[in-house]
Amino acid sequence: MKQTGYIKEEMGANTPLCSILLFAFTLLNISHHSSAIAIEANQSVSLFVNASSKAPTKKIPETLFGIFFEEINHAGAGGLWAELVSNRGFEAGGPNTPSNIDPWSIIGDESSIIVSTDRSSCFHQNKIALQMKVFCDICPAGGVGIYNPGFWGMNIEEGKTYKLVLYVRSLGPINVSVSLTGSKQTLATADLVAEHVWKWTKMEVILKANGTDANSRLQLTTTKKGVIWFDQVSLMPTDTFKGHGFRNDLFEMLKDLRPGFIRFPGGCFVEGEWLRNAFRWKETIRPWEQRPGHFGDVWHYWTDDGLGHFEFFQLAEDLGAVPVWVFNNGISHTDQVDTSVILPFVQEIMDGIEFARGDPHSKWGSIRAAMGHPEPFDLRYVAVGNEDCGKKNYLGNYLKFHSAIKQAYPDIKIISNCDGSSRPLDHPADLYDYHIYSSANNVFSSAGKFDRASRNGPKAFVSEYAVTGKDAGTGSLLAALAEAGFCIGLEKNCDAVEMASYAPLFVNVNDRMWNPDAIVFDSSKLYGTPSYWMQHFFRESNGATLLASSIQPNPSNSLIASAIIWKTTENDKMYLRIKVVNFGSSSVDIQISIAGIDSNLLKSIGSTKTELTSSNLMDENSFQVPNKVVPVKSVLANVGEDMNITVSPHSFTLLDLLVNSNNIRTVGSSSVDKSSY
Ligand code: AHR
Numbered sequence: 001m002k003q004t005g006y007i008k009e010e011m012g013a014n015t016p017l018c019s020i021l022l023f024a025f026t027l028l029n030i031s032h033h034s035s036a037i038a039i040e041a042n043q044s045v046s047l048f049v050n051a052s053s054k055a056p057t058k059k060i061p062e063t064l065f066g067i068f069f070e071e072i073n074h075a076g077a078g079g080l081w082a083e084l085v086s087n088r089g090f091e092a093g094g095p096n097t098p099s100n101i102d103p104w105s106i107i108g109d110e111s112s113i114i115v116s117t118d119r120s121s122c123f124h125q126n127k128i129a130l131q132m133k134v135f136c137d138i139c140p141a142g143g144v145g146i147y148n149p150g151f152w153g154m155n156i157e158e159g160k161t162y163k164l165v166l167y168v169r170s171l172g173p174i175n176v177s178v179s180l181t182g183s184k185q186t187l188a189t190a191d192l193v194a195e196h197v198w199k200w201t202k203m204e205v206i207l208k209a210n211g212t213d214a215n216s217r218l219q220l221t222t223t224k225k226g227v228i229w230f231d232q233v234s235l236m237p238t239d240t241f242k243g244h245g246f247r248n249d250l251f252e253m254l255k256d257l258r259p260g261f262i263r264f265p266g267g268c269f270v271e272g273e274w275l276r277n278a279f280r281w282k283e284t285i286r287p288w289e290q291r292p293g294h295f296g297d298v299w300h301y302w303t304d305d306g307l308g309h310f311e312f313f314q315l316a317e318d319l320g321a322v323p324v325w326v327f328n329n330g331i332s333h334t335d336q337v338d339t340s341v342i343l344p345f346v347q348e349i350m351d352g353i354e355f356a357r358g359d360p361h362s363k364w365g366s367i368r369a370a371m372g373h374p375e376p377f378d379l380r381y382v383a384v385g386n387e388d389c390g391k392k393n394y395l396g397n398y399l400k401f402h403s404a405i406k407q408a409y410p411d412i413k414i415i416s417n418c419d420g421s422s423r424p425l426d427h428p429a430d431l432y433d434y435h436i437y438s439s440a441n442n443v444f445s446s447a448g449k450f451d452r453a454s455r456n457g458p459k460a461f462v463s464e465y466a467v468t469g470k471d472a473g474t475g476s477l478l479a480a481l482a483e484a485g486f487c488i489g490l491e492k493n494c495d496a497v498e499m500a501s502y503a504p505l506f507v508n509v510n511d512r513m514w515n516p517d518a519i520v521f522d523s524s525k526l527y528g529t530p531s532y533w534m535q536h537f538f539r540e541s542n543g544a545t546l547l548a549s550s551i552q553p554n555p556s557n558s559l560i561a562s563a564i565i566w567k568t569t570e571n572d573k574m575y576l577r578i579k580v581v582n583f584g585s586s587s588v589d590i591q592i593s594i595a596g597i598d599s600n601l602l603k604s605i606g607s608t609k610t611e612l613t614s615s616n617l618m619d620e621n622s623f624q625v626p627n628k629v630v631p632v633k634s635v636l637a638n639v640g641e642d643m644n645i646t647v648s649p650h651s652f653t654l655l656d657l658l659v660n661s662n663n664i665r666t667v668g669s670s671s672v673d674k675s676s677y
Pocket of ligand 1: 070072266267268269386387464503504514
């Protein structure tokens with residue numbers, strides 16, 4: 001769905017009646033919250049945390065907080081996927097000629113060079129190639145040819161190396177100069193010289209940059225008369241993460257979140273405006289040269305699909321995150337496959353699961369193995385479609401996918417698009433998908449959304465949450481605080497919610513299709529929005545133990561807090577972590593009382609306080625000031641079972657109290673008083 005000016009409400013409700021009720025509920029929440037938001041200056045409240053061994057606890061799922069990657073805003077093509085050439089096979093206009101070579105452009109004028117597309121490629125799935133006719137007997141000194149500016153400029157960095165691969169053909173000898181060119185100088189160059197290339201020939205060269213320019217381009221030029229065909233031109237930095245093709249700085253931003261899972265590849269990207277433009281996994285595997293690419297008609301751009309089905313699973317593995325594959329269930333925004341003829345679609349998905357999990361000798365597992373990964377990927381979750389509940393064929397199609405997958409892979413958890421938070425689903429599912437995009441007040445007030453959700457049926461997968469609209473700007477503190485409150489609510493309901501992820505993850509500033517986003521970047525720079533940094537406060541929650549806690553009084557409902565016990569992986573240190581969001585505009589003194597823990601076990605040395613706040617609620621980060629709103633960590637003194645802290649207005653505060661004992665409980669118990677969490 002394309003974002004418009006209106007506030008997008010909670011998705012997943014499956015009938016218009018639900019939507020109306022939801023709207024009424026939302027209005028109530030807004031009025032309730034806006035009248036309640038102001039806390040009186042320096043109000044004192046008490047926060048009780050029960051860490052005693054007899055107190056109820058909940059085990060937080062290892063997957064509770066994860067990430068959602070969608071190919072939106074050039075998140076992958078021109079983003080996380082480090083390929084520098086855009087439209088490398090000249091295929092962006094589709095399989096017929098003339099195709100669209102954008103953003104390739106011509107160097108030279110029509111008296112010396114003519115460029116066109118034809119269907120002469122040696123790759124059967126992507127037949128388009130570029131033909132370059134050079135007429136000049138005495139060509140300009142720099143030569144004539146073509147250039148590719150990448151995705152709004154290639155970031156070429158001094159001392160780094162770049163692997164250029166291209167396919168070339170000509171009836172005569174060739175002498176092609178390949179160069180990486182900045183606005184002021186040539187940064188790297190090499191000559192491709194060959195006598196006999198009348199058959200398609202693969203050529204490779206490593207280019208080492210002798211300067212830096214974030215707005216560079218790749219040029220292919222010649223001073224020799226003749227006809228040359230080019231196809232599948234790729235330029236990759238050699239220092240991608242583990243050589244797996246992920247842009248290092250963007251990858252590190254994801255890694256730092258320590259996501260428990262990664263949902264991919266969309267969103268609406270999976271559905272397509274039309275089925276013919278939906279993401280179809282089989283078109284995105286095998287060597288990159290053989291992939292046809294496709295036009296994502298929801299977000300309106302071409303992808304060469306270098307970041308394909310295999311690479312998504314590789315990404316999950318590299319992040320140590322459980323992969324959650326969202327597949328197209330025969331439904332786009334506009335057209336649908338009838339349930340009576342859905343079986344080929346079902347088979348396609350069964351093949352996709354075999355590709356990920358199958359034996360290396362199986363039909364599709366062997367292709368994965370040939371791509372360099374004989375071990376199966378850890379696929380345990382699949383989602384049947386995206387935001388499709390209530391569409392004519394959803395239920396029928398869903399049931400076909402469900403029965404085929406469960407029969408072959410009983411352990412795979414299946415996620416339904418229908419909202420099961422307030423009433424039972426009318427079909428079998430392990431999880432139900434729930435999306436919320438709304439104002440800050442609504443998102444903060446939705447912290448209790450799952451308080452009354454069933455603990456026995458399917459679990460919730462809050463796969464897309466974010467504050468949108470004017471409260472969010474392009475990533476405000478206000479949005480992050482509301483989301484933090486919402487996430488604390490999810491944490492407290494971790495027996496009803498199994499997974500949650502913010503959306504969208506990435507935006508290339510040159511193609512901001514959706515606003516706001518967690519990570520903002522261009523070809524060379526990046527920063528996290530406050531919503532990105534907010535997620536850092538939940539990194540250690542996965543697999544931790546939730547303790548009972550309550551704030552009293554909390555008359556204005558502008559405070560929310562949780563307490564967990566977590567352990568470091570490296571040295572087994574144990575911490576009691578308290579998180580508090582103050583959504584109000586005054587500071588609050590909090591008297592913290594921790595029951596069941598002796599003050600001697602709490603150590604001031606090693607205990608810390610981390611705060612996310614800023615002087616203005618609408619403050620944002622930017623390329624100019626990337627760290628305006630980021631977590632600030634300080635030493636926490638006077639730690640004890642009874643302690644006082646003051647939380648700033650409009651802030652998110654985290655206390656990590658070092659516990660000098662392993663004697664407090666870290667295992668969940670089931671019969672608990674839910675209200676106390
Ligand atoms: O996150 C952006 C979009 O919002 C997703 O593609 C879709 O699932 C939702 O409508």
